[in-house]
Amino acid sequence: MSEILVDVKNLSKEYKRGGETLVVLKDLNLEIPKEDFLALMGPSGSGKSTLLNLIGGLDTPSSGSVSINGERIDQMNSKQLSNWRASNVGFIFQFYNLLPVLTAQKNIELPLLLTNLSSSQRRQHVETALNIVGLSDRSGHKPSELSGGQQQRVAIARALVSDPDILVCDEPTGDLDRDTATEILNLLKSLNQDHGKTILMVTHDPAAADSAKRSLHLDKGKLAS
Amino acid sequence: MSVIVAFFLYGLLHSSDPLFDGSVGEINAERMLTMPKHDMMFGRLPQSHINYLDSIESITNITWIDMLSMDINSMTENIPIFAVGGDYFEVMDRFKVPNEQEEAFYSNRTGALVGKTAADIKGWKVGDHISIPTFSAKNDGSTEWEFDIVGIYTTNPAADELAIMVRYEYVEEARILNKGTVSMIGFNLDDPSKADKISNLIDENFKNSAYATFTGNEIALSQKMLSDIGNIKFIITAIISAVFFTLLLVTANTMSQSVRERTSDIAILKSLGYKDFQIFTSILLESNFIILIGAFLGLLFTIMTVPLIDVASGGLTGGIFKFETYQFIRGILIGILMASLAGIWPAYQAYRLKVVDALAKG
Numbered sequence: 001m002s003e004i005l006v007d008v009k010n011l012s013k014e015y016k017r018g019g020e021t022l023v024v025l026k027d028l029n030l031e032i033p034k035e036d037f038l039a040l041m042g043p044s045g046s047g048k049s050t051l052l053n054l055i056g057g058l059d060t061p062s063s064g065s066v067s068i069n070g071e072r073i074d075q076m077n078s079k080q081l082s083n084w085r086a087s088n089v090g091f092i093f094q095f096y097n098l099l100p101v102l103t104a105q106k107n108i109e110l111p112l113l114l115t116n117l118s119s120s121q122r123r124q125h126v127e128t129a130l131n132i133v134g135l136s137d138r139s140g141h142k143p144s145e146l147s148g149g150q151q152q153r154v155a156i157a158r159a160l161v162s163d164p165d166i167l168v169c170d171e172p173t174g175d176l177d178r179d180t181a182t183e184i185l186n187l188l189k190s191l192n193q194d195h196g197k198t199i200l201m202v203t204h205d206p207a208a209a210d211s212a213k214r215s216l217h218l219d220k221g222k223l224a225s
Numbered sequence: 226m227s228v229i230v231a232f233f234l235y236g237l238l239h240s241s242d243p244l245f246d247g248s249v250g251e252i253n254a255e256r257m258l259t260m261p262k263h264d265m266m267f268g269r270l271p272q273s274h275i276n277y278l279d280s281i282e283s284i285t286n287i288t289w290i291d292m293l294s295m296d297i298n299s300m301t302e303n304i305p306i307f308a309v310g311g312d313y314f315e316v317m318d319r320f321k322v323p324n325e326q327e328e329a330f331y332s333n334r335t336g337a338l339v340g341k342t343a344a345d346i347k348g349w350k351v352g353d354h355i356s357i358p359t360f361s362a363k364n365d366g367s368t369e370w371e372f373d374i375v376g377i378y379t380t381n382p383a384a385d386e387l388a389i390m391v392r393y394e395y396v397e398e399a400r401i402l403n404k405g406t407v408s409m410i411g412f413n414l415d416d417p418s419k420a421d422k423i424s425n426l427i428d429e430n431f432k433n434s435a436y437a438t439f440t441g442n443e444i445a446l447s448q449k450m451l452s453d454i455g456n457i458k459f460i461i462t463a464i465i466s467a468v469f470f471t472l473l474l475v476t477a478n479t480m481s482q483s484v485r486e487r488t489s490d491i492a493i494l495k496s497l498g499y500k501d502f503q504i505f506t507s508i509l510l511e512s513n514f515i516i517l518i519g520a521f522l523g524l525l526f527t528i529m530t531v532p533l534i535d536v537a538s539g540g541l542t543g544g545i546f547k548f549e550t551y552q553f554i555r556g557i558l559i560g561i562l563m564a565s566l567a568g569i570w571p572a573y574q575a576y577r578l579k580v581v582d583a584l585a586k587g
Contacts, residue, residue, distance in 0.1 A: 079501075
C-alpha cells in the first residue's frame with residue numbers, strides 16, 4: 001500500500017452561532033495515500049468544504065488531529081500554518097480567485113514571492129507551470145482577458161508552481177461548461193498520474209467525481225462510504 | 226487629487242508664516258517702537274511723548290513717524306507718504322539711502338526719498354517734482370502735496386519700498402489736522418537687554434493717559450498689529466487642520482472600502498501562505514504610498530508656486546512667502562501620520578480576516 005499523505009483522526013469541527021453549537025464534522029477518520037485522487041461528495045452543508053479547509057490548513061479543528069506528511073498541522077499556530085501552506089498545499093477554487101490587476105504570469109508567481117528564489121528562477125518556475133496547464137501563450141493576459149477555463153488553468157498553475165504535495169480543489173469545475181470542465185478534469189488527472197500530485201477534490205458533480213481514483217461521501221459531518 | 230490639493234493648501238498657507246512670526250526681511254527685535262496702545266493703525270501720540278522718551282538715558286537714537294491720510298486701497302496708484310523726523314535712518318537702519326541723498330533730504334524742506342519699488346512703478350527719478358493727492362488738508366486748503374525727489378531708498382522686505390519719505394517738519398507745519406502728534410516713535414537702546422525694562426517704563430508712564438502706549442520691538446509690534454486684526458495664524462492652522470481632518474476621514478473611508486472590495490483577494494493571498502502581518506503591512510504601505518505621492522506632488526506644486534507669488538506681486542512681497550525645507554519635511558511627516566491613521570483600521574481588519582469566512586462569502 002502507498003505511503004499515507006493525509007491522516008485525519010477523530011476530527012470534529014463545531015461552530016458557535018449565537019447560543020447554539022453547530023457540529024459540522026464529528027469524529028471523522030480519513031487516510032489519503034500519496035498520489036491519490038480523491039473526490040469528496042455530499043449534499044450542501046455536509047461538511048465537505050470544512051474538511052477541505054482543515055486538510056488545507058485554512059482552518060483549525062475543534063478536536064482530533066490532521067497530519068500531512070507526518071506533520072500535525074492542527075497544532076500549528078497561524079504563522080506556522082501560513083508557512084506550511086506556502087510550500088505544501090495548492091488551492092484551486094470554484095471561482096478561480098485570480099487577482100484581477102495582475103497578468104496570468106504575475107498571478108502564478110504570487111506564491112513564489114514568499115520563497116528565496118531569484119527573479120529568473122521564479123520566471124522559470126512560472127513558465128514550467130504555464131506549460132503544464134497549456135497556457136504558455138497567455139502569460140501576459142489579465143484574468144479579464146481569459147475565458148473561464150483559461151482562468152481556472154491559471155489558478156491550477158498557481159497552485160502547482162510551488163510544487164506542493166497536495167492539491168486541494170473546491171468545486172474546480174462548478175463554474176464551467178461541460179467541455180471545459182472535462183478539460184480541467186483531464187488536466188487534474190494528468191497532474192495526478194504524470195506528475196504524482198495528490199488531489200483532494202470537493203464536487204457535487206458525479207461526472208467530475210468519476211475522474212477521480214476514488215470517491216467518498218460525506219453526510220451530516222460523517223463519511224458515508 | 227484631493228490629497229494633492231490638501232497638501233498644496235498646507236504648503237501655500239504655511240509659506241506665509243514669516244508674516245505672522247515677524248521674521249520678514251530685515252525686521253528685527255533690536256529696533257524699538259512705541260505706538261498708540263488702543264489703535265495702532267490710526268491712533269495718535271502727542272509730541273510730548275517724544276520728549277519723554279528722549280529723556281530716558283538708555284535711548285540712544287529716536288525718530289518719529291507719521292503718515293498722511295490717503296486712499297490706501299490702491300497703494301500702487303497713490304503711494305503712501307510717511308513723514309519722518311529725528312534720527313530716522315539711524316533707528317530704521319534697514320532703510321538704505323546713499324549719504325549724499327540723505328544729506329539732500331535733510332537740507333531740503335520739501336525733499337522726498339522714494340522707495341525703489343515706488344520709483345520703478347511710477348517712473349520717478351531724482352530731481353523730479355511730484356504732486357500727490359491725499360486726504361490730509363494743508364493750511365491753504367489744498368490736499369495736494371508737492372515734493373522734490375532727492376533720493377531713492379531700498380530696504381527688505383521690498384513691500385516697504387512702496388512709500389515716500391518726507392520731512393516731518395514740513396508736514397507738521399503745512400497740515401491743518403493732527404498737529405502736534407505722530408503715529409509712532411522709534412528708538413534704539415544702548416543695550417538691547419534693557420528692552421523689556423524700558424518698554425515697561427514707557428508704557429507704565431502713559432498707562433493712565435489718554436495716549437496710552439504699547440512699546441516693543443519691531444517683531445512684537447508687527448505681531449500685535451496682526452493680532453489686532455485677528456488671530457490669523459490660528460485661523461490658518463484651523464483651516465489646515467479642518468482640511469486634513471476631512472482628508473483623513475475620506476482616505477480612511479476609501480481605504481476601508483478598498484479593503485472590503487478586495488476581501489476575496491486578501492483571502493487568496495493568505496491561502497497562498499502570505500502571513501497576517503505581511504497583509505497588514507502591505508495595506509499600511511499602500512495607504513502611505515497613495516497619500517505620500519499626493520503629499521509630495523502637493524508640496525512640489527507649493528515649491529513651484531511660492532516664487533510665482535513674488536513675481537505676480539511685481540516683487541512687492543520681497544520673498545516674504547517662503548516654503549522652507551523643514552516645512553516640506555513636516556508636510557511629509559504629516560502625510561505619513563495621516564496615511565498610517567487612515568490605513569491602520571483597514572489594515573487591522575485585513576489582518577484579522579479569516580480565510581475560510583472570506584472565501585465562504587465569495
